[in-house]
Amino acid sequence: MPKENVSLDRKFGHIVRTASQSHIELKPVYNSGDMNHLSYDNDIGDPGIYPYTRGIYPEMFRDRLWLKSFIVSYSTPEETNQAFREYIANGLTDLRILADLPTQCGIDPDHPAAWNSMMCGGVATYGIPTYERMLEGLPLENVVYEFAHMGISNFIYNYSMLVSIMENKGLDLNKLHGNGINDPIRAKLVYECPDFPTDIARRVYMDHIEYAVKKTPRWKPCVPNGVDPQQRGMDVPKELGGCLALATAMIQELKGRGITIDEYGPMVFALDAESDFFETIAKFRAARKMWAVIAKEKLGATHPKSMQLKIGIRTSGLSLQWQKPLNNAARVTLQILSCVLGGVNSIDASSIDEAIGLPSLEARVFNLDTQHIITHEANVPLVADPLGGSYFVEALTSRIEKETNQYLNEIEARGGIFECLESGYLHEVMEANRLKIQREKEEKKRLIVGVNAFQAEGEEGPVNKAIRDVAYRSPTIKDRENMVSEVIGFKAGRDRNAVKRTLKNIYMAAKSGENLNPPMIDAAKAGATIGEVVGIIRTGYGIPYDPFNQIQMPEMVKQIAGQGGNK
Amino acid sequence: MNENKPIRVLIAKIGCDIHERGPITLMTAFRDAGMEVIYTGRYATPERVVQTAMDEDVDIIALSDHTGSMPIIAESVMAELKKNDEMDIHVMAGGLILPSDIPALENMGVKGNYGPGTPLETIIKYTKSLVHPV
């Protein structure tokens, strides 16, 4: 049979769009005219000098390299502990902890709603025994820990467990280093997290911040998160604007509790590193400048440190594709590079097999090695803000600042970030942009290699197959059954009186308005579980014990609520 | 089945999976294809999903999960459908579905089993063909 004739398409692979991912229309060429409106000292400045557009340290990465972090959370505490050990040996310096999805929702593994997602997405850190096993033999002082959960309950509870373990071991709380996202906007906007309604979440998140600022000064108790809103549909100005608005509201509310921005110190944001290379870099530069200005002009910061924004990165999980996973190596590498060029403080890079399952060890080590190659072979971090002064990058930074400011004004006109959450405005904005992106992909005005373009069938070879095959699998039914029996056994074996007494103290604090964090640390020590702690706070607020409305409150809680009601 | 009756789909997320971009994208695509779409929201249970499917008299339940637990989730839904003698409601699945899980899902009678990045047209075409076989 004669072979078909092949015709060559010279336009194949031509550019299909002229705007950035966030729909910022770009010109083919930028020149000095695009920087006319900017003043070097006021808008850009040297690294280490207000407004910190170019970075918060004078010599940036020569001073200190960015922290290399991962969310390391496998199904069991033992696996997670082992993984931490291996990653640390490969250069990990920042330990991010994530609970499994039921825990993040505020329920225990023995709750009926937990079964289908149990041990998925992380460790079922229902209580102190899992924490002790997960962190066994790992350093606790002067290591950076990060919590990336969704529900507000989890930040205060996981922090309480960490503090409990340190106190039990007689360690110095001044050396507890790290942060928790603890972002009540993200918890509702992106996840509709069932643990608490927004009013309770607002109280709990502020209680935790107030307590942590006083007792563990090196722990950042709130990290406004732009990553997840961006992944769910927000564009760059909305991602950044949301973080700035929450941070501003938080500092203002903290002032009402007698803590100033200078006492709070530097702000930390968790931002997304998306595939759009220059837009991502410009976003980091704009973010630092905008926070510096807000902190100084609006929030009365006097100390330079409290005008500084540290940026923690999670590279875009959404950008990673199931098709041809090898391509994810290119995506992640470019995203990491944009973070380094943008002068961020920590990088948690998504791994190339993340679209398939939880990351494998090998994929994670690849991430660390990529960062070592960028550092030691490509020599990228030797010079601070190497793109500073680029006509394009400076113009784009300024453009993002302008659009973000417009969004901030809109939020303010609508009564602030929490009002915008409650009224549904944030949802509308997010959904509108998500829909726009969906349409662009369908119409091929936004190409994803291997997904809606360049996806010729059957070209997946052994390398891609292997990546798919090593990805970590979800826990089996047997694993889940074991976890349920573990929890039931643990609950049966605890000192019931101690648990009841500490839960009662949480209940009383919820009712009286006293800070919830101290009694939660006691409860964590006594072996109260996440489900019980969430339930007792809810009960204290007069709403049903169970966020899922499926289980009855335990006898012990009934007794507490009964007594509390009669006091 | 009357051709004039719009196809009714219940998109369901069971358990504590928080990934919502997939089901929301599918909702929009189904609506744009002329279907009536109901979404359970996150954190649903198999019992509620099946009860809702019956109350709403839907043609299809489309399960979404990104935790890799689809076989476990689908099994609970199929059991609940069987218990209620509702085996002619079609069940489709999509999300993070491992190729190795597909045979088990197909054995249960779960259709589609679409992994991430499946073109929306493929899903829509198949969904229509389930309700109105050509």
Added chain:
Amino acid sequence: MGWTSPEKLIELIESGNRRGLSRAISVVENQLEGHEPLLNYAFNKGGGASLTLGITGPPGVGKSTLASALIKKYRALKKTVGVIAVDPTSPYTGGAFLGDRVRMAEHGGDSGVYIRSIASRKSLGGLSEGTKRILYLYKAFGFDMIIIETVGVGQDEIDISIMADLTAVLLAPGAGDELQMSKAGIMEVADLFIINKSDRPEAEKTGHLLKSTLLTLAKEYQPPVINTIADQHVGIDAVIDAIQSIHRKRRENGIERYRQRIREEIRSAVAFRLNQEIRNAVDVMTDRVLSGDITPIHAASEICRKFKL
């Protein structure tokens, strides 16, 4: 559940089987085979004990949240509740996102609450047809309380006000624009106003604005204005009290209202059929005009002749 005869569906409804009701709804909503016997059965059965409440208002004011809070209270009183949640159909594709199942989730496991989501399908002749037919079935099924929830835009709430025993219009503070917009429609049909999200600072102002607008309408009946915070279950008892008291007064001129409703039901059913027929005829004639066969004037006369107008 495969194809089921109307006789069987009636039997199921009589025995209180929800699945029977659910399938019967699809049959009458889509006018599938057997819909007429079902509707005749349902009309004859009636169900005088039901109270039908229409809840309408602009998007985002918290209709589903209020409905959910009301359901909770009625359930505590051991009353069964049926909800018809009407959502707009896309005029372009005919598809729809239905029912705020997320906000109603807390009643998901309750056998005393039945929620059905329907699309307004305006292109097929207005909200009233599908809802009206489903309402017959709900009454025959014997719910103590029926709630019809619609997005209040344009004609819908006027239709609802005829079908429902009383209509609550829901507003949110700062709803000045909606007030302006609604002068013609919502204001006339409301038996009861609810200002939800009343913990917002503008709530008081909205209340004043609403009351003064109502006065200018010089209606004989001045509907009460109630403040709620539905997601915190605040003000729900006051809403229920108002519903009961308005309903009691309504019974006094119940006959006239009933007559009006039946009249409207017949009228809309006929209009619906006529609309369909006329639309088909117009489509045919349009083709003929476009192909140069006849003029639009001829076409119109011919249609009128066909329908003996």
